[in-house]
Amino acid sequence: MSGDDEQWNDSNRAFLQALMARSTLTLDEAKPLLAAIQTTYERRETIAEDITEADLNAHIAAANTRISPFDFEIRSTYHQTTRKRVYALVNSSSDPIIQLATIHTAEEISFLKRVLDAMFETYNTSRNEVMAITSMQAVRLHKAPDRGRRDTQDGAATQGSTAQGLKMIEAEKMLRTLVDEGWFETSNKGYYTLSPRALMELRGWLIETYNDVDDDDDDDGERPPRIKQCVACKEIVTVGQRCSKRSCHCRLHDICVQNFFRMQRSNGCPVCKTEWTGDSFVGERAAPRRSGAGSNANTSRITVDDPDQNNDPDEIDR
Amino acid sequence: MPLIRKRRSQQAEPSPSPPPTRRRPSPAASDASSVDGAYDGGAALDGETQGAGSSHEQMVKKLVRLALASEYSRQPIRRADITTKVMAPHTGRQFKGVFEEANHQLRSTFGCQMTELPQKEKITVSQKRAAQRSQTQNTLSSSNKSYILTSTIPPALRAPNILPPASVPTSASESAYTGLYTFILSLIYLSPGRTIPESRLEKHLKRMNADNYVLSGEKTEKVLKRMEKEGYIVKVRERDGGGEESVDYVVGPRGKAEVGEVGIAGCVRKVFGKVGMEREELEKRLVRSLGEGVEMKNRPDEGGEAEVEVQADGAGASEGEAEGGGRRRRSTRASNSTPKTPATRKRGRNAMVDEEAEGDEDEEEEEDDQGESGDE
Known part of the structure; x- marks a missing residue:
């Protein structure tokens, strides 16, 4: 927390502001950005191709040192399906102050809370771990539930006006805005999922909110927690694969599967040793009765009710 | 920034997922944890000397x-x-x-x-009177500051290719909004007495085909309300002796602090883009309208270096589509029009937002004729 120094100059500040101005940053986006900053700051032409991941990481490391005293942090994660690494500046602690940092009304926020509840409770059963929501399903949540709201997190909803909810058209708009703002992503099939950015920012909150507080440890939990982490990378899985044994709570990202089993040298679930079939899913592919071409390389089959059934070769791409 | 509240800090999480890449020890990743440690250390140190x-x-x-x-x-x-x-x-x-x-x-x-x-200006007679009555109290008290x-950071580092309009909610909507308020502020600043009658503003907006809807598809009325609420502009209603009501717009506190004369001058320069003799003439006029604060004395002739290409980002594309109609989108050339005045000047620039968003330009350019006429 000192003044100016060599490690932190206007070029770093510009980078930090640029990061704050966007919801996420990828290496591809960072290249022209850092090149422009260097060109301007050092008065020496730098082209985007000159920027390496190490440069970006150096910038981020420097920034993290400076901003952590203020409870901000630049995190990075991999996109669950594209495997792109994304960086975002997130707030790492919650206080009433930071709650000002929204352009949404209290009603909109409580609608969002209902959507999240739906994603992680209603549409996240042990049978169908969808963890996503269609816009139809989401818009239906536009009204606040009649009977007293249950368990609103520290007043996100209660502090607002009384439970009126949104009009359907407002709910639709809110969903679009959430996509624009980078909190949600939409899939080809029209499902909304949490974006990597949202997962980074809400990581702790999600686990705290949706996983029972009692089951302190992962081991021998009879009922697996609602939010599960990838066995390989430890990040939350909302799109990925699951162990074919329904009671097992082992999950893996599609992007982690290959490496993981190569390292492990066996094809069994790391937890229960059941053979990993790769056709039991988390995410929209686990949704019941909605067929259609899978967007992913794995398979287009919707395997829900029969996780133990074995794969039909013609439906598996590889 | 979170839009959902979290109850506790991450550190307290039972399973703080380590950064995704453990194979590659990236500074970013390792930093996140190490920094926490460092900070905790710092806090601990402070803790020892507790108290104040x-x-x-x-x-x-x-x-x-x-x-x-x-x-x-x-x-x-x-x-x-x-x-x-x-x-x-x-x-x-x-x-x-x-x-x-x-x-x-x-x-x-x-x-x-x-x-x-x-402070908000006292414009109407009644406001002025009220202010006089409670003068010393109100204006000097620090509690309503x-x-x-x-x-x-230096203006050069705020070029749109470095600091695009913040994505709140999207970069495109932000630039459209920034463009529109900069345009409206220019109109007000360059109007006699820095006040513009509502009817005249409407006329200008009509010429821009923004009298009913603006770029984002929102109602102009609503956007003006937002500008009012955020302090860019102030709507002044006043009844004159004959009972006729006049409605005028003046520059609001945020308009002054964030954009200000210097910002308007920069925008006008960019719009007119004059060179040589004409430029001198323009500069004279700017000083006449906006005061000496906007003079470009110490400015090196910007040209090569400051010119930066605006990346053809989403903003451009989606604006093009969303245009309520009529508004031409020019190919954006360099738009580092941030005025390069010495730092000593009062220069209000929103940290998170770059006013010189390319969004400005399409709007500003049409202002030419009018800005000038208002000027004379």
Whole structure:
């Protein structure tokens, strides 16, 4: 927390502001950005191709040192399906102050809370771990539930006006805005999922909110927690694969599967040793009765009710 | 910034997922944890010398966060809010120290600072009278001061290819909004008496085909309300003797602090883009309309270096589509029109937003004729 120094100059500040101005940053986006900053700051032409991941990481490391005293942090994660690494500046602690940092009304926020509840409770059963929501399903949540709201997190909803909810058209708009703002992503099939950015920012909150507080440890939990982490990378899985044994709570990202089993040298679930079939899913592919071409390389089959059934070769791409 | 509240800090999480790549020890990843450690260490140190020191630190940190959070939603940082949200009870006297330290931290870490907003002008006769009556009290009391964040990094580093309009909610909508308020502020600044009758503003907006709807598809009326609410413009209603009501717009506190004369001058320069003799003429006029503060004395002739290409980002594309109609989109050339005045000038620039968003240009360019006529 000192003044100016060599490690932190206007070029770093510009980078930090640029990061704050966007919801996420990828290496591809960072290249022209850092090149422009260097060109301007050092008065020496730098082209985007000159920027390496190490440069970006150096910038981020420097920034993290400076901003952590203020409870901000630049995190990075991999996109669950594209495997792109994304960086975002997130707030790492919650206080009433930071709650000002929204352009949404209290009603909109409580609608969002209902959507999240739906994603992680209603549409996240042990049978169908969808963890996503269609816009139809989401818009239906536009009204606040009649009977007293249950368990609103520290007043996100209660502090607002009384439970009126949104009009359907407002709910639709809110969903679009959430996509624009980078909190949600939409899939080809029209499902909304949490974006990597949202997962980074809400990581702790999600686990705290949706996983029972009692089951302190992962081991021998009879009922697996609602939010599960990838066995390989430890990040939350909302799109990925699951162990074919329904009671097992082992999950893996599609992007982690290959490496993981190569390292492990066996094809069994790391937890229960059941053979990993790769056709039991988390995410929209686990949704019941909605067929259609899978967007992913794995398979287009919707395997829900029969996780133990074995794969039909013609439906598996590889 | 979160739009959902979290109850506790991440550190307390039972399973703080380690950064995704453990194979590759990236500075970013390892930093996240190591820094936490460092910070904890720091806190521990402070903890030993407990008491005033650490609560001072706490307040500084809170104020920094308050400032950044408020700016996100374009709310002014009110002195009263600082008192209730930041200052621990019975620490009112430390305000100055906390404020200065927080501003120092904002400058040194984030490259921005809290700038005091000018008081709202008293425009109507009744307002003036009321002000006279309660004069000393009101104008001098510090309790109704408020601040906004303005950038302190050099203008060159605020070019749109470095700092695009913030994605709140999207970069495109932000640039459209920024463009529109800059345009409207220019109209007001360049109007006689820095006030523009509502009818005249409407006429201008009509020429821009923005009299009913603006780029984003929102109603113009609603957008003007937003500008009013955020302090860019102030709507003044006054009844004259004959009972006829006049409605005028003047520049609001945020308009002054964030854009100001210098910002308007920069925008006009960019729009007219004159060179040589004509440029001198333009400069003279600018000084005449906006005051000497906007003179470009020390400015090196910008040309090569400052010219930066605007990346063809989503903003452009989606604006094109969303246009309510009629508004031409020019190919954006360099738009580093940020005025390069010496830092000593009062230059209000929103830290998070770059006014010189390319969005400005399509709108500003049509203003040419009118800006000029208003000027003469």
